[in-house]
Amino acid sequence: MGQANGRKSIFITGAASGMGLETARLFAGKGWFVGGYDVNEAGLKALESEIGAENCIVSRLDVTDKKAFDATVADFGKATGGKMDILFNNAGIGAGGLFEQMAFEDNLRVVQVNFIGVLNGIHAALPLLKATENALCFTTSSSSATYGMPGIAVYSATKHAVKGLTEALSIEFRLIGVRAADVLPGLIDTPILPEGAAANAPKEGMFRAIPPVEVAKVVWEAYGSDKLHWYVPPELVELDKAAGNTPELVREQLASTGPIAALIKVKEENKKA
Template sequence: MGRETARLFASKGWFVGGYDVNEAGLESLREELGPKNCLVRRLDVTDRADYRAALDRFAPAAGGRLDILYNNAGIGRGGPFDQQPFEDIAAVVQVNLMGVLIGIYEAVPLLKATPGSLCFTTSSSSATFGMPGIAVYSATKHAVKGLTEALSVEFKALGVRVACVLPGLIDTPILPPGVAANAPKEGMFRAIPPAEVAQVVWDAYHADKLHWYVPPELAELDKAAALNPEAVRDQMGSGAFFTGPTERKAD
């Protein structure tokens, strides 16, 4: 999703920054977009000093502006909660929640200095209702959704907008084998191309909307969970969405 977002914004004349732990992927992005259109750098989002250094390097290259901070880094290690290594649980919390908190905290000065800036974060459809089999991942995405709501109020006084995207099943190579191919062809649980998420990021910058659902039908699940959580729980049944350990990373 991050790569498609960088492509879209660069195609519209924006200077973009790309950050990941995957250095080969970053170099590929730099070659594709061209060094005049982007700045890439390895970044561990759980390291405050590393994040600060990345922003310090990006700011002068972008004319002292940060129009959008897009927090998209994340991992998801699934499986039955009581069978997961605690190290996996801690890693998911550290990347998916602390990484977002660190990114926003370090970027606030630059966001404040940029008129019309947007702090945008990837939540998940699993933030509409806790998902069995990816309980910790789901919990971190609930936290991201709540953080977005709170900061959208706090940051209004700073002139900074805050929003998040709640994507469903996004068709990327990081999905477990066969998941996208076996997904429904229509409905809220269909496989979505990552370019649709990139378009939402673009749309979010030009709007003042808090939550963006991809696909939009997922908003109905959010409403249903709020009105009758027991019914949603019962519909999910006792089967986990992921029957064995699996890892997903934001791309």
């Protein structure tokens, strides 16, 4: 297990692949001490080998297990002198399908990982964040937090919750000298996507496929900024504005495009028959 030895430190969940992995690589390359956590132990070992055991501490972590999260943060603190410059609550899972057709247990698992896991992380890490000047509590939300997305309704709801939590804590945490912000990624080419989704994505526009390193760059930039919401790509802010200003229009647009629209059309035609 490495030691920070005075270096700035970042604690990353979901660090074995995708956005978490790219963030670990970027920060390690800039001289930071990295805590990498995931349920994918093979991926963590590969990360440790890549950036050097002296530059990190890695271990398995199920973010839904509060006791395990508390113990993991305590171990991280032992390696950093009780400091944590950035908490990057990034771990998340996806489950798609129509709500009425999905197993309820699958929806609960999405809630447990994507929202309860975030609550666990913030609560566990808060003492270290409070003890660190200019600390940042940073969380992965989603473009689906701009408007509730059909086909991923519960996933979208968890990301709305993350966004709202971040907004509230960005004010509350001023009392303790900690900043809070989030990133709202669009279509990021990571293992969470269904097979072929990135390849079939538009080549241009806000829902083009984005490499995960672009999110890592945003985490780095956020540390030196007081900005609240980070959109990847930046054009997604327009969707957020539209959702707030004209939610009914966005609803009709979503209902008239994509696979859900096809299902609605079939249902309407069956009614006429």
